[in-house]
Amino acid sequence: KNEVEQSPQNLTAQEEEFITINCSYSVGISALHWLQQHPGGGIVSLFMLSSGKKKHGRLIATINIQEKHSSLHITASHPRDSAVYICAVRLGGTSYGKLTFGQGTILTVHP
Amino acid sequence: GAVVSQHPSRVICKSGTSVKIECRSLDFQATTMFWYRQFPKQSLMLMATSNEGSKATYEQGVEKDKFLINHASLTLSTLTVTSAHPEDSSFYICSAPDGTSVREDTQYFGPGTRLTVL
Numbered sequence: 502k503n504e505v506e507q508s509p510q511n512l513t514a515q516e517e518e519f520i521t522i523n524c525s526y527s528v529g530i531s532a533l534h535w536l537q538q539h540p541g542g543g544i545v546s547l548f549m550l551s552s553g554k555k556k557h558g559r560l561i562a563t564i565n566i567q568e569k570h571s572s573l574h575i576t577a578s579h580p581r582d583s584a585v586y587i588c589a590v591r592l593g594g595t596s597y598g599k600l601t602f603g604q605g606t607i608l609t610v611h612p
Numbered sequence: 613g614a615v616v617s618q619h620p621s622r623v624i625c626k627s628g629t630s631v632k633i634e635c636r637s638l639d640f641q642a643t644t645m646f647w648y649r650q651f652p653k654q655s656l657m658l659m660a661t662s663n664e665g666s667k668a669t670y671e672q673g674v675e676k677d678k679f680l681i682n683h684a685s686l687t688l689s690t691l692t693v694t695s696a697h698p699e700d701s702s703f704y705i706c707s708a709p710d711g712t713s714v715r716e717d718t719q720y721f722g723p724g725t726r727l728t729v730l
Contacts, residue, residue, distance in 0.1 A: 542723065602657075
């Protein structure tokens, strides 16, 4: 079993739909990242969380440390949101910056 | 925001040749950089941690003599794939945490290098 599990693996939505991507991890962590990877391959860091909730534009990320679970929400989704979304954690006790990645969620938003 | 660049973005080489990939932090100093590889439809896998002024730390199963890492300055790390073979074809990505930031976990990723070995 992977230390970081994402669901769903694939997600198709219609424009304007509310989207949720989930991430569960099995060990103690220091921080959790949500990353976005576009078809060209480049990766953008969306959020870094260690507790609570963060919001940036139409994106919201939450984390529940006790339940070892995080969610990424996209409100009013748009075709340009189509990408792979990756959850990554910094495991407790590891050197700073060293991340363990989930397998990614492929999001496709249709107009 | 901080930027990490990689060069080249794409490279095609013949089997048996060596390929060097550069990772640069453009507006911050990075004492540590990370190298990942990503196979099609798979997530990133950490290969090694590049440390400025000292030897790189390799993950289990990664051949250090095959993937040479040099972190010669606070803004540059290089990954050299030696005697490349078709199975080395992959997408290689580097990242650098901004150690000068209060938020040490701020990570900046390079755009990646797609290596194809014929």
